[in-house]
Amino acid sequence: MSTATASHDATDAHSDHGHDHGLSDFGYIKIAVILAVLTAVEVATYFVDFGVLEVPSLLILMVVKFQIVVSYFMHLKFDSKVFTWLFVGGLVLALAVFAAMGTSMLFWQDPAGCQNGAFC
Amino acid sequence: MAETTAEAPGAVENLAYGPTPYDEMAHPPLSTSVTNEKMTMWTFLGSDCLLFGALISTYLLLRNRTGPATEGPTAADLFDIPFTSVSSFVLLMSSLTMVLAVTAMMSANLERCKLWLLTTAALGSIFIGGQVYEFTSFYREGLGFTTNISASAFFTLTGFHGVHVSLGIVMLVSLFMLISRGSLTAERAETVEIIGLYWHFVDIVWIVIFAVVYLIP
Numbered sequence: 266m267s268t269a270t271a272s273h274d275a276t277d278a279h280s281d282h283g284h285d286h287g288l289s290d291f292g293y294i295k296i297a298v299i300l301a302v303l304t305a306v307e308v309a310t311y312f313v314d315f316g317v318l319e320v321p322s323l324l325i326l327m328v329v330k331f332q333i334v335v336s337y338f339m340h341l342k343f344d345s346k347v348f349t350w351l352f353v354g355g356l357v358l359a360l361a362v363f364a365a366m367g368t369s370m371l372f373w374q375d376p377a378g379c380q381n382g383a384f385c
Numbered sequence: 386m387a388e389t390t391a392e393a394p395g396a397v398e399n400l401a402y403g404p405t406p407y408d409e410m411a412h413p414p415l416s417t418s419v420t421n422e423k424m425t426m427w428t429f430l431g432s433d434c435l436l437f438g439a440l441i442s443t444y445l446l447l448r449n450r451t452g453p454a455t456e457g458p459t460a461a462d463l464f465d466i467p468f469t470s471v472s473s474f475v476l477l478m479s480s481l482t483m484v485l486a487v488t489a490m491m492s493a494n495l496e497r498c499k500l501w502l503l504t505t506a507a508l509g510s511i512f513i514g515g516q517v518y519e520f521t522s523f524y525r526e527g528l529g530f531t532t533n534i535s536a537s538a539f540f541t542l543t544g545f546h547g548v549h550v551s552l553g554i555v556m557l558v559s560l561f562m563l564i565s566r567g568s569l570t571a572e573r574a575e576t577v578e579i580i581g582l583y584w585h586f587v588d589i590v591w592i593v594i595f596a597v598v599y600l601i602p
Contacts, residue, residue: 294481297480300480301474308600311466319601327593331589335589348427355431355432356438359439366442
């Protein structure tokens with residue numbers, strides 16, 4: 266098979282199944298535009314006072330952006346569920362680490378730690 | 386030709402991007418329907434979540450603590466949000482160019498793939514340049530790695546992320562060279578996809594760092 270034929274066949278194969286697996290290039294560009302807009306909103310919170318909504322809105326925007334990149338750019342939405350479990354497992358463990366560290370800082374710190382402890 | 390591939394017993398279909406004419410040649414029959422290489426990368430990324438989870442947790446717990454021995458500014462006192470926002474945008478757009486490189490490789494369009502790979506590496510380099518500038522300006526303002534405990538946590542977190550980005554750039558340039566030499570062809574398109582996963586992971590880690598470390602007061 267010549268290189269040109271191989272390239273042509275591969276292109277056809279990809280486009281034939283592109284609707285079932287992931288997005289087209291234009292679809293990815295649309296996703297990137299959405300991410301750019303969300304980032305602009307995030308940055309706007311620095312210049313505009315959102316009051317009590319500032320932290321919750323930043324956290325929500327962060328989670329949404331994270332989810333979009335993982336689902337579409339990393340194709341987790343279209344790929345094997347095994348990968349989802351592997352990745353989510355790591356995320357859950359990471360959150361557990363944060364919870365454990367937070368607990369240790371809240372409950373296990375030396376009362377005189379502000380003078381003697383490392384975490385002052 | 387694609388139909389023949391799909392009918393091959395035990396052949397591994399790329400679920401994320403769909404079958405290519407090269408699936409049967411690229412992968413031996415597997416019982417798990419996913420390739421070992423991709424499984425390894427996802428396992429690594431899951432474990433890397435732990436690394437960054439620990440580093441981000443450490444920074445959050447120490448961000449306002451300067452320690453008993455030394456005083457001095459914290460990193461948050463010196464943040465240049467407009468500058469970091471541009472860096473973040475650049476890294477975010479590098480994810481787009483990376484996914485375009487992957488789709489080009491899956492379509493066996495090697496020249497376009499090389500173009501997007503180089504673009505991605507260039508955007509990553511701009512991000513790293515911005516980080517070097519930021520670290521340098523912090524140092525000139527009196528905030529070094531050992532200035533206080535908050536600074537140590539900040540530089541460790543963002544430094545580790547910078548190392549990840551730098552390694553990603555090396556991998557992207559390596560891919561470019563392999564494709565240019567003809568050592569990497571469309572039969573092994575999944576290699577580009579796997580490096581792409583790593584690059585996107587670096588991007589999502591920065592999404593968290595940018596929001597939690599830089600933007601949340």
